[in-house]
Amino acid sequence: MQNKPNISFIGGGNMATALIGGLAGKVTDGANIHVVDLNPEALQKLAQQFGVSTAPEIDSAISRSEVIVLAVKPQQMKEVVAKLLPHITTQLVLSIAAGIRAVDLARWLNGHDAIVRCMPNTPALIGQGITGMVATAGVSPQQRATADLILRAVGGTVWLDDEALIDAVTAVSGSGPAYVFYFIEAMQQAAQELGLSPQQGIELAVATFTGASQLAAQSAEPVSVLRERVTSKGGTTYAALTSMEDSGVKSAIVTAIKAAAARGKELGDEFGRD
Ligand SMILES: NC(=O)C1=CN([C@@H]2O[C@H](COP(=O)(O)OP(=O)(O)OC[C@H]3O[C@@H](n4cnc5c(N)ncnc54)[C@H](O)[C@@H]3O)[C@@H](O)[C@H]2O)C=CC1
Numbered sequence: 608m609q610n611k612p613n614i615s616f617i618g619g620g621n622m623a624t625a626l627i628g629g630l631a632g633k634v635t636d637g638a639n640i641h642v643v644d645l646n647p648e649a650l651q652k653l654a655q656q657f658g659v660s661t662a663p664e665i666d667s668a669i670s671r672s673e674v675i676v677l678a679v680k681p682q683q684m685k686e687v688v689a690k691l692l693p694h695i696t697t698q699l700v701l702s703i704a705a706g707i708r709a710v711d712l713a714r715w716l717n718g719h720d721a722i723v724r725c726m727p728n729t730p731a732l733i734g735q736g737i738t739g740m741v742a743t744a745g746v747s748p749q750q751r752a753t754a755d756l757i758l759r760a761v762g763g764t765v766w767l768d769d770e771a772l773i774d775a776v777t778a779v780s781g782s783g784p785a786y787v788f789y790f791i792e793a794m795q796q797a798a799q800e801l802g803l804s805p806q807q808g809i810e811l812a813v814a815t816f817t818g819a820s821q822l823a824a825q826s827a828e829p830v831s832v833l834r835e836r837v838t839s840k841g842g843t844t845y846a847a848l849t850s851m852e853d854s855g856v857k858s859a860i861v862t863a864i865k866a867a868a869a870r871g872k873e874l875g876d877e878f879g880r881d
């Protein structure tokens with residue numbers, strides 16, 4: 608593993624900013640980080656905050672990086688990769704884009720085979736992310752360790768052997784924060800309909816999620832046992848969970864997550880035709 612790796616980011620938006628915030632001054636010096644983005648304001652902010660070097664378009668600094676992080680939207684990726692091609696030698700290419708398969712990136716990069724595909728999530732913004740990752744055959748153990756170090760700067764990592772499982776990771780944890788926010792919104796709405804203020808509702812709902820998640824993370828017992836412990840026979844929780852079961856909430860959630868995974872596969876197929 609490089610002592611203090613030189614890392615270039617193509618795209619300096621939300622997810623890149625989260626990663627740079629985790630890396631700069633910890634995993635590597637801000638001066639070892641180079642960011643390319645079309646948006647001058649985003650670049651100015653990153654330079655001021657983290658001391659990174661910046662450029663409005665792909666430049667020769669990329670050739671000096673050990674790692675290139677692709678952090679643009681999936682729809683911009685093919686165009687960006689075409690501009691990157693002249694600067695690619697042996698660098699590790701780390702993509703965080705949803706839906707774009709390593710095999711397609713490799714094809715766009717003329718067969719470059721040191722690619723790690725990652726699926727992070729937005730709690731990375733506060734260092735509490737979780738990322739599913741998979742490496743192509745050409746990634747060396749050292750590059751794999753560097754990729755792990757980079758994503759660990761913003762949370763945990765889960766390595767996969769089979770890239771097809773990235774669609775499952777995307778559906779569970781990549782999109783997952785949105786499901787949690789949706790549930791919190793429902794709890795807040797119920798709180799208000801029961802007479803609590805919006806502020807009281809959000810405070811109660813968010814603290815309940817934080818506390819229950821921490822309890823699940825710290826407990827050696829399965830979450831089903833933790834759930835049963837809240838649920839007194841004939842009590843209030845029992846009334847709520849019976850109502851949820853009668854409405855098919857759990858199976859609706861399972862179906863929804865499978866729909867997200869199917870959409871991930873479909874996106875991969877779409878980019879695969881490009
Ligand atoms: N937002 C999320 O929950 C998650 C997003 N991702 C992936 O992360 C990637 C980045 O997403 P965000 O940071 O949310 O998007 P964002 O829109 O905040 O950032 C993208 C950045 O790319 C820049 N850009 C666009 N075209 C460019 C070009 N040709 N050259 C250089 N820079 C260019 C934009 O100016 C923008 O700053 C996406 O591929 C997305 O699929 C992955 C996991 C979760």
Ligand SMILES: O=C(O)[C@@H]1CCC=N1
Binds near residue numbers: 705777781782
């Ligand atoms: O909704 C999306 O497509 C992306 C991937 C995971 C989170 N946001």
